[in-house]
Amino acid sequence: MTLPLLLSLRVAALSALIAAIFGIALAFLLANKQGVLWHLLDGLIHLPMVLPPTVLGYYLLIALSQRSPLGAWLSNLGIHLTFTWQGAVVAASVVALPLVTQSARAAIESIPADLLHVASTLGRAPFAIFLTITLPLAWRGVLAGVVMAFARALGEFGATLMIAGNIPGRTQTLPIAIYDAVQAGEAARANQLSLLLTGAAIVLLVSIRLLTNRIASRPQRS
């Protein structure tokens, strides 16, 4: 029971971190750049939200297998992403990324444009403004997105199973372990693991609510 839990926590934490880094960078770029390509990229990031996880996992499997140029190149560097826990991180990151970008963007777009305009007339470069004005004012929304990403990554099943498989002790995360337990008729184990995930989900939900409520009730200047 501890092995799947530790693996799940490690995968979810790393995925949330990766989604946070890419999500914040993308939020900055999408807020500052215009053009068709950026719109396309924006759409592409959100594809995992509507794509069936198995389909997404299948595409990742094809893209990262050693027969693909990308997979072969990574393999030469000693990075193996199929049927490894690192592969599970890739799957969970891709699935979690849109949650960070969406939440971060909503928070960033709620910042009055005048603040950013004034900052630019004061001579600060766009990236400096992002670091000194945008992020400090939007951090709650960004963090709420990262917590959601962590929750989503913790529960990732379909895409993870496709790319990382179900190798006990190596790639068997909590949700996969639950599936495994049910298949094997081990009801007690399935119950334990399910309760564990439910508890984690409740804790995460409460922290998201606390973060987003603070945004809504932030005192307004008259």
Place this chain on the structure above:
Amino acid sequence: MINTPHKLAVTIDLMIENFHLQANFQAQDEIIAIFGPSGAGKSTILRAIAGLVTPQQGIIRLGEQTLFNAQQKINLPPQKRNLGYVPQNYALFPHLSVAENIAYGVPRHPRHANRQRTRELLELMQLTAFANRRPDELSGGQQQRVALARALAPQPAILLMDEPLAALEDSLRQKLRAELRAIPQRFHVPVLLVTHSLSEANSLASQLVILDQGQMCQAGPKDEIMQRPITPAAARIVGMSNILPIHAVRENFLQWGEYRLTVSPAPQQEQAHAALVVGIRPEAIRLLNADPARTNSFPVQLLDDEDFGHEHRLTVRIPQQQPDLEIRIPAPELTRLGLRPGDKGYIQIDPASIHIFP
């Protein structure tokens, strides 16, 4: 006086959705006001000068520097325009202290110079006691001073202010008007401000740019625009609310319906065309109890009385004559006359105050 006034030359043509904005003016003065009704596009001009919106056509120059030139594809980013911008709600950074807000636009290195400049401005704006407060702990007037200090900190070549007094209570406005008037001399920077209030434009600016529905009507020295607007539309915007159609031009008077209007100086020969229109400011018409038996005096009936406290706006009708005239009269004078709506009286119009539109 400003030693090296930066001349601002603006020619812009801008389309936003269905709104078309055109303006063309030069300004080189201590305080210039862009004045016009709400939705005229005043703020957009300010934002175009600041580089926050990009016109389709035009040239914007500040002193020797070209900020924008559509044909030469010059479009300096706001960072490089060296101007201070104070939006209507001040846009103070809510997560930074007063001192941090002011220091934001000052180069951070060398550090002692940044601190020195911030301290200087805190003192000049009487904000030293509030240096560590957050903007939402300040009164409206204090917030405005922080916004001003922040905009002035990098020593801009011009200060742009959007409706600087609109967000404040009446009691504060008068005090802050005096503070605003003093900015060009205290900080050696010209001010271009936007206002929809005629009294603000009047009391603050020495030069006006009149804007209506995206089109610039007139630009120039305040007194000239107030007394001699070039079109009836500009006249209405600057409060010259009596616009009278003239029926004929005689040797030394104008025929206005059955009445004669004497103007001084006498109309030029080339003004003797059919569609002549004149304008009279409401405060230039005197109201009287008895017939003064002088030029341009007419019997009137008082129709309406709107009380503004310190002054009244009256609507009067000359028998069988249109349009009705608007008069502004100080409250004590109306009390002395004792006239009320329905009463009969006389008006007298100074021949020198009758403006013939070119």
